[in-house]
Amino acid sequence: MRYHIWTIGCQMNAADSRRAADALEALGLARSATPEGADVLILNSCVVRQRAEDRVYGRLSSLKPLKARRPHLLIALMGCVVQEDVGPLRHRFPHVDLFFRPSQVEPLVEAVRRHLHHNPTPDQPGPHRLSPAPVSAYVPITHGCDNFCTYCIVPLRRGPQWSRRPDEILREVGKWVQRGAREVTLLGQNVDAYGKDLSEPIELADLIRSIHEVRGLQRLRFLTSHPRDMSQRLVDTVAELPKACEHIEVPVQSGDDVVLRRMGRGYDSAYYRDLIARMRDAIPGLGLATDVIVGFPGESDRQFMNTCQLLEDLRFDVVHIASYSPRPGTAAARLPDDVSTEEKRRRHQAVEALQTTVASEINACLRDHVLEILVESRQKGKWMGRTRSNKLVFFSRPDDLRGSLVRARITETGPWSMQGQLADKR
Numbered sequence: 001m002r003y004h005i006w007t008i009g010c011q012m013n014a015a016d017s018r019r020a021a022d023a024l025e026a027l028g029l030a031r032s033a034t035p036e037g038a039d040v041l042i043l044n045s046c047v048v049r050q051r052a053e054d055r056v057y058g059r060l061s062s063l064k065p066l067k068a069r070r071p072h073l074l075i076a077l078m079g080c081v082v083q084e085d086v087g088p089l090r091h092r093f094p095h096v097d098l099f100f101r102p103s104q105v106e107p108l109v110e111a112v113r114r115h116l117h118h119n120p121t122p123d124q125p126g127p128h129r130l131s132p133a134p135v136s137a138y139v140p141i142t143h144g145c146d147n148f149c150t151y152c153i154v155p156l157r158r159g160p161q162w163s164r165r166p167d168e169i170l171r172e173v174g175k176w177v178q179r180g181a182r183e184v185t186l187l188g189q190n191v192d193a194y195g196k197d198l199s200e201p202i203e204l205a206d207l208i209r210s211i212h213e214v215r216g217l218q219r220l221r222f223l224t225s226h227p228r229d230m231s232q233r234l235v236d237t238v239a240e241l242p243k244a245c246e247h248i249e250v251p252v253q254s255g256d257d258v259v260l261r262r263m264g265r266g267y268d269s270a271y272y273r274d275l276i277a278r279m280r281d282a283i284p285g286l287g288l289a290t291d292v293i294v295g296f297p298g299e300s301d302r303q304f305m306n307t308c309q310l311l312e313d314l315r316f317d318v319v320h321i322a323s324y325s326p327r328p329g330t331a332a333a334r335l336p337d338d339v340s341t342e343e344k345r346r347r348h349q350a351v352e353a354l355q356t357t358v359a360s361e362i363n364a365c366l367r368d369h370v371l372e373i374l375v376e377s378r379q380k381g382k383w384m385g386r387t388r389s390n391k392l393v394f395f396s397r398p399d400d401l402r403g404s405l406v407r408a409r410i411t412e413t414g415p416w417s418m419q420g421q422l423a424d425k426r
């Protein structure tokens with residue numbers, strides 16, 4: 001018996017898919033590289049932009065002939081496409097057997113188990129064998145979001161924020177490390193608001209301090225942070241704790257105060273600039289990533305230029321760029337989507353060009369530096385790892401270095417990755 005999982009969207013979906021894979025392997029299913037080879041097929045979906053949603057529907061439709069050919073195939077859809085009322089989806093995709101809302105991994109696996117029990121196939125599950133753990137594991141610590149950024153569908157699909165209990169998170173981190181992970185990334189839509197909703201409220205800074213004590217864990221990251229929830233205490237904790245990596249993802253979305261207000265972000269550009277200055281001051285060598293949306297309703301050319309100016313001034317290591325996409329049920333969907341597709345594309349390309357230059361310049365300064373790399377995997381004949389500031393480094397070496405912390409001298413740099421040579425192995 002084999003399973004195949006197709007995932008798009010955020011790291012939270014990647015973490016959910018990984019959990020589902022582990023649970024299915026514990027039931028004795030093996031991974032299939034293709035949907036055609038699978039008996040259980042899971043699609044983990046995203047609706048953050050129309051394009052993602054369209055890809056999910058395209059994928060679902062393409063599975064119809066496969067299901068017709070192989071009726072015993074179990075197809076399950078999970079993630080943000082699935083709303084409370086699954087009637088319309090059931091009607092549109094009758095070949096899908098099961099529907100689960102985001103992060104409902106345990107009910108999904110339980111339903112698969114029941115299905116296999118009641119529908120025995122000639123090929124039964126084999127002995128239980130778990131795939132190796134990733135060197136860098138994702139650990140969700142909050143689900144949902146309490147903010148209502150006017151463009152964003154996430155709170156409508158994932159509901160209000162709830163935080164997992166610290167003891168449960170610590171146990172999960174411990175398990176990952178026992179299985180071979182060396183780094184964990186704590187996940188939440190608004191990860192720096194962690195703990196506010198717990199009956200005994202604690203802060204992300206406190207949680208990080210406890211996780212830091214886990215023996216065998218070498219590195220610790222968290223994402224994505226909301227600028228308004230990033231406390232000085234959290235910044236100082238990252239600066240202080242050796243395992244906490246110098247890497248923070250803090251989306252700005254726009255560099256224009258009027259657009260920020262209309263997006264409902266709860267800060268202005270002066271606040272954001274000050275936050276970045278404080279973080280850089282406290283954390284030397286900080287790798288910073290941000291998100292921007294271009295073409296929000298009513299965004300004028302001047303307002304867009306304010307975003308470009310902010311990006312030019314603050315010089316991020318990474319900028320995730322999105323063209324605005326109206327999402328049903330959000331406040332912004334009621335505004336006219338008045339920046340043309342052509343203009344959105346132009347703005348998208350302008351930010352891309354600007355960021356390519358900035359990232360190339362930042363990375364070029366790292367040439368000849370010796371950096372600590374955690375080696376994650378082998379890709380196209382080279383080892384791939386990340387620096388503490390989350391930069392990708394590739395290098396050649398015959399021995400198996402997966403999971404090792406090494407030091408590499410940077411020999412070549414580009415905007416998105418770097419090449420290196422091993423300096424020594426720890």
Ligand code: SAM
Pocket residue numbers: 010048049151152153154189190224225226251253291292293322323324325326327
């Ligand atoms: N919680 C994070 C924050 O505060 O920014 C981000 C989570 S959101 C699911 C991921 C990214 O998708 C956002 O940063 C935003 O840039 C993009 N996004 C969300 N809604 C969008 C929309 N309607 N159109 C275009 N991009 C969107």
Ligand code: SF4
Pocket residue numbers: 145146147148149152153154155189190226
């Ligand atoms: Fe969406 Fe805003 Fe919540 Fe991020 S903080 S998930 S952008 S509503």
